[in-house]
Amino acid sequence: MATQELEKSIQEIWSLFKETDKRFKETDKRFKETDRILKEKFKETDEEIDKLSKSVEETRKSAEETRKASENTNKAVYALTGKWSRFVEGLIAPAVERLFKERGIEVDKVFQRVKTHRNGDEMEVDILAINGEYAVLIEAKSTLKIEDVKEHLERLEKFKTFFPEYKERKVVGAVGGIVMEEDSDKYAYRNGLFVIGESGDAAVILNDTNFQPKVW
Secondary structure, three states: OHHHHHHHHHHHHHHHHHHHHHHHHHHHHHHHHHHHHHHHHHHHHHHHHHHHHHHHHHHHHHHHHHHHHHHHHHHHHHHHHHHHHHHHHHHHHHHHHHHHHOOOOOOOEEEEEEEEEEOOEEEEEEEEEEOOOEEEEEEEEEEEOHHHHHHHHHHHHHHHHHOHHHOOOEEEEEEEEEEEOOOHHHHHHHOOOEEEEEEOOEEEEOOOOOOOOOOO
16 A cells, blocks of 8 residues: 555656646746747847937938038028129119209218228128218118118117217218018108119109108
């Protein structure tokens, strides 16, 4: 009887070992499968990171190219605008004496691109027309905007500080342009400035005959 019980116990232990071994093998198989899946996922993640890095780099390069293209465009537009402004100056300057004589201001000297420095600051006047009594400051733009008018009003306020040789003159202002944006001509008129435009091939003062310019 003891022998039979011993054999039975050995058989049970052996069955238990076999079952345990089976489970270990299944677990090992699961671990290997999990490891395989993780490796694949890691590989896919690495590939995605590489793609993302390349995409970021391409985007950066594209942004840099766009920025450079924008800068070049801005430079070209600025250069073109500057050339048109010079053209407007060339249209107005020869007519200044006639234009202001019609308004009772007989200037006898007309200068273009007058520039001076004072205490580290700079002032430039597109067209300066003078006589013994008046100094007329004219800002010429191909397209005149309200911001241009505001800047010219500031220029008129500071003119005698930058050009003390004209401190005894009556200073008046004018703005000229081919295109008047944002009702800039009306804004200039309300602020006491002459407005010069074009009619046909000639420059003309657009203010009505009742207009009285502001004197600085």
